[in-house]
Amino acid sequence: MKDYQLNIIQDRLSPDRKILEVRFNNKDNLRRLFSPKLKYIHFSKIDGVMLVDTVLDSLTKSFNNIIYSLKERIDETTSVEEFIELFNRTFKDLIKLASKDKKISINTARGLYGEMLFILGKLENCGKEQFEEILQAWRRPAPSMHDFDFGDYCCEIKTISRKSTSLRINSEYQLEALPNKKLYLKCYRFDNIPEGKKDSLGIIFLQILELLKSPDLIEIFYSKCANDRVNYLGPKYTPLDYEFTLLNESTYEVNQDEFPRIKLKDLSPGLNDVNYNIDLSVMENFKISNGHTT
Secondary structure (H helix, E strand, O other): OOOEEEEEEEOOOOOOOEEEEEEEOOHHHHHHOOOOOOOOEEEEEEOOEEEEEEOOHHHHHHHHHHHHHHHHOOOOOOOHHHHHHHHHHHHHHHHHHHOOOOOOOHHHHHHHHHHHHHHHHHHHOOOHHHHHHHHHHEOOOOOOOOOEEOOOEEEEEEEEEOOOOEEEEOOOOOOOOOOOOEEEEEEEEEEEEOOOOOOHHHHHHHHHHHHHOOHHHHHHHHHHHOOOOOOOOOOOOOOOOOEEEEEEEEEEEOOOOOOOOOOHHHOOOOOOOOOEEEEHHHHHHHEEOHHHHO
């Protein structure tokens, strides 16, 4: 008996739509399957089963062709390791194809680089038993108030260019602490080279993979990077020519009473989607040791 099963089943609500079903004898293998959060394809883990389907009628035919092609490439001699590799590569190739004409902007890449720099620092300063906790604390791609949510604190990551004198706050919730948790703001200042000699995001991506080593942790990391907002799959699938040089970094404790910010409780009813800038100069009194959250 094979260590896994791959079935194509009929969607009960649509006669044309098919669903890919994957089962493993060892359910831990589900963790190793690439399963990003996407608008056009859903990856669902339910009761030890992976279900993959498309939610767009316009993609139904192409999606069906892809999953039937995947099934045809599997036979009785295909090992579970080979199957996992084939499954992951199939859907990474699909994302690459879907985003081939959409280059990530330098500001988006810099923001992701800042988050990865924070992750790399955490991984390098803890034991391997904490690696998954760090990855799961990264709130990408789920909607969340803060970039990282740990047991006793949250951390928001901001990246700025060489000449920036302020930080951009993107919502009224971004500097609101969660109950019983401290909130820190980590700011990285970079020198940006739009057409550089090296792919900084690709380099740090590979550094993180090298530290993780574990296949299931690697796929957790891949899946978080490949969400709809960025669709980043590393230098192999998403090569870039953006070069970032870290100039300095600062960490601030966002004291809920005194830190300069727009407070949610002070907003008039009906006001939302609040964006504003904070001058770095008014944050100096809240600066703490850079190592506190790394």
